Amino acid sequence: xxxxxxxxxxxxxxxxxxxxxxxxxxxxxxxxxxxxxxxxxxxxxxxxxxxxxxxxxxxxxxxxxxxxxxxxxxxxxxxxxxxxxxxxxxxxxxxxxxxxxxxxxxxxxxxxxxxxxxxxxxxxxxxxxxxxxxxxxxxxxxxxxxxxxxxxxxxxxxxxxxxxxxxxxxxxxxxxxxxxxxxxxxxxxxxxxxxxxxxxxxxxxxxxxxxxxxxxxxxxxxxxxxxxxxxxxxxxxxxxxxxxxxxxxxxxxxxxxxxxxxxxxxxxxxxxxxxxxxxxxxxxxxxxxxxxxxxxxxxxxxxxxxxxxxxxxxxxxxxxxxxxxxxxxxxxxxxxxxxxxxxxxxxxxxxxxxxxxxxxxxxxxxxxxxxxxxxxxxxxxxxxxxxxxxxxxxxxxxxxxxxxxxxxxxxxxxxxxxxxxxxxxxxxxxxxxxxxxxxxxxxxxxxxxxxxxxxxxxxxxxxxxxx
Numbered sequence: 001x002x003x004x005x006x007x008x009x010x011x012x013x014x015x016x017x018x019x020x021x022x023x024x025x026x027x028x029x030x031x032x033x034x035x036x037x038x039x040x041x042x043x044x045x046x047x048x049x050x051x052x053x054x055x056x057x058x059x060x061x062x063x064x065x066x067x068x069x070x071x072x073x074x075x076x077x078x079x080x081x082x083x084x085x086x087x088x089x090x091x092x093x094x095x096x097x098x099x100x101x102x103x104x105x106x107x108x109x110x111x112x113x114x115x116x117x118x119x120x121x122x123x124x125x126x127x128x129x130x131x132x133x134x135x136x137x138x139x140x141x142x143x144x145x146x147x148x149x150x151x152x153x154x155x156x157x158x159x160x161x162x163x164x165x166x167x168x169x170x171x172x173x174x175x176x177x178x179x180x181x182x183x184x185x186x187x188x189x190x191x192x193x194x195x196x197x198x199x200x201x202x203x204x205x206x207x208x209x210x211x212x213x214x215x216x217x218x219x220x221x222x223x224x225x226x227x228x229x230x231x232x233x234x235x236x237x238x239x240x241x242x243x244x245x246x247x248x249x250x251x252x253x254x255x256x257x258x259x260x261x262x263x264x265x266x267x268x269x270x271x272x273x274x275x276x277x278x279x280x281x282x283x284x285x286x287x288x289x290x291x292x293x294x295x296x297x298x299x300x301x302x303x304x305x306x307x308x309x310x311x312x313x314x315x316x317x318x319x320x321x322x323x324x325x326x327x328x329x330x331x332x333x334x335x336x337x338x339x340x341x342x343x344x345x346x347x348x349x350x351x352x353x354x355x356x357x358x359x360x361x362x363x364x365x366x367x368x369x370x371x372x373x374x375x376x377x378x379x380x381x382x383x384x385x386x387x388x389x390x391x392x393x394x395x396x397x398x399x400x401x402x403x404x405x406x407x408x409x410x411x412x413x414x415x416x417x418x419x420x421x422x423x424x425x426x427x428x429x430x431x432x433x434x435x436x437x438x439x440x441x442x443x444x445x446x447x448x449x450x451x452x453x454x455x456x457x458x459x460x461x462x463x464x465x466x467x
Contacts, residue, residue, distance in 0.1 A: 013073035014052045014095060020069055021055050021097070028056040039080050039090065039098040043145070045346045045392075046088035046430060051078055051098035058103055060176060060184055060215040067213060068182030070097055074456050077180075079209040081151025082124065084143075086347050087428025089155065089208055093462035099213060101150055107131050108216065115221045116173055116190055121150020121214050128219075137221040140165035143424065144330040150214045155426040156206030160329070163249075163382030164256040164288070165222065167424070172205050176216035180454040190218055203449070208426055209460035211453050225288035228256075229298055230322040231315035233305045234280040238262065238365075240309040241281045242358035245381045247304045249354070253297050257286035258382040259329055262365070265336070265376035265389075272335030273328035278312055283381070284329055285315075286322070332378050336389040340374070346390035348407055348430075350414035351423030354384040360417055361386055364410050371402045385423035412437070427464045435464065 021029050030036070036050035052075075057063045070077045076096025083090060092098060105122035112135050119128060126146045128139050141152060143159035151157075153175065158167035165171065174188040187200035204211055235241040238260070245258050261269065261282045269275055283305070287297040294317070302313045316322060328335075337345050352360045361377060368375045379386030388410060392403045411421045411434050421427075421434035436443055447465050450457075457467045 014075050014097075017069055017073050017075045017097060018053045021053065021066065024065070025055050025057075025062075030054045036098070039078075039083070039100060040092050042083045042085040042088060042090050043347075044086045044088055044428075044430065045344050046091060046428075049088075049091035049093055051076075051092035052095045054080075054098045054100050056100040056103050060178065063099060063101075063104075063178045063213050063215050064182045064184050066097065066099060067178050067180065070458055071181050071456065074458060076458050076461050077209075077213065078460050079150070079154065079213045081121065081148030081154070082146065084145035084147045085151065085155055085428065086425045087422070087430035089426060089428040089460070089463060091429065091462075093429060096458070096461075101148065101213075101215075104150075104215065110135065111190070112137060114190065115223075116218055117221055118216060118218045119149050120216060121148060121153075123149045125149065125152065132221065136224055138224050139171075139219055140222055141168055141171055149217050149219070153205050153214055153217050154208050156424070158380070158383070158385075158424045160257045160259060160286075160326070160380060162380060162424075163258055164254060169202060169205050171220045172201060172217060173220055174218040175201055175204050175214055177204055177212040177214055179212045180456070180459050184215075185212075188218075206426070208428065208463050210450060210464050211459060213459075225294075227289060227291045227294040227317060228319075228322065229287045229294045229315050229317045230257075230325055231283075231285040231287070231298055231301070231313060232277065232325070233283045233285070233302070233310045233313045234278045235283070235305075235308070235310050236280070237309075238281050238361050239358040241283050242354070242361075242381060244283065244301070244305045244308040244310055246354055247308070248301050249382060251300065251304070253300055254289070255285060255297065255301065255382065256288040257284065257326075258380070259284040260361075260377075260379040260381040260386065261329075261332075262361070262377040264374070265332060265378050268335040268339055268376055269328050269332060272338050273324075273331055275325075275328050283310070284325060286326075329378070332376070333389055336376050336391055340391045342394065343391040344394050346392055346403055346407070347387060347425070348390070348410070349385060349387045349423050349425050350411055350419055350421060351383060351385040352414050352417045352419030354381070356417040356419070357381060357384045357386070360410075360414060360419070363413060364388065367406050367409055371406050373399070373402055373406060375406070380423070383423065384419070429462050432462075432464065432466065
């Protein structure tokens, strides 16, 4: 009886919060198990950890009221965008309230002359570019999934265009954020540069919901290129492909995308997307600019590729062909999963200085062979970032143990090469320990910031840092 009484005491704060939220939000609050399980799971291999309830606000003011109420009762808050994250970011590790931001999906203001736009966090990248199409502008950050802009900012997303246009870090101009006590702040103005005070925008970009809830994002935009060309080139080995990339960057070719696929990934894509790429280390490239500029860029890179041993260089400006090629690239994870329907995808990434990239990939491939696992590799090689797509049996603890050992070896290898444990997936709770190995004493500074802004540890607790 004493244990049951203790449980009632512990459950009461969240019960009170749910009752108050239901009185204000009505049907926009759900305690249904199926709903809670969905909002406790992202696209990673991590199991669902459901929140106690899911509430759907429509305005910054409503988010502020939700957070204020949770702060009063010390109930955890977990922001939710589209659930496309890959390190357990939305798992409610300590219960609490999931704030579903999907219906905060309006484009607030477009300033075409200033090349910027203000959006609510639930706007997805595809939705935004559809909205922008008639303006002659586009937003280039392309993580593959149709992620929400708020989630992309929170996880510091990047993707295939980052080699030319940068990541969310470079393309978020300002944020509106609800802090852990319910206060609402604007981190910056729309000006392209500022020397006024601490750079709070960069603090919240990549904070993964652990410092506040992003409710509005001001983004940098770009003009749609006059011409776009995509190309494919195969190589005898990974080193030759990476050398081509290094030389291309050193030449100053303003290439928009450079993606590397290893043999296993090419084979998976061919089977899934019905492409006919040669099964060899392959570069997928894209050039943006004028008609003449794109032609010149492609010709320069072709010469560089041939000098490095590349062959089968094919390029096209046909929109349909280009879209088909890049859709196949974005479907890489699904292509891997299709090769083992009963398996589970463990997607992970690291990033190293580009001069060490070929070495890091080569040694990782040797580990894959030594462990007897199947794990195709795809990389944003212009950034030194590559992804491993481990396929593991769902009920095979021995295989899972091997996968975990392989993953740890890959991450520690990257750190040893001056790299990072994650180039773009983020930390969540899946890479929490690796962050300590990477940053050392700097973790104590991060923890101090977390405790200053969120003293009761209610903002997405258990992610990035242990507090």
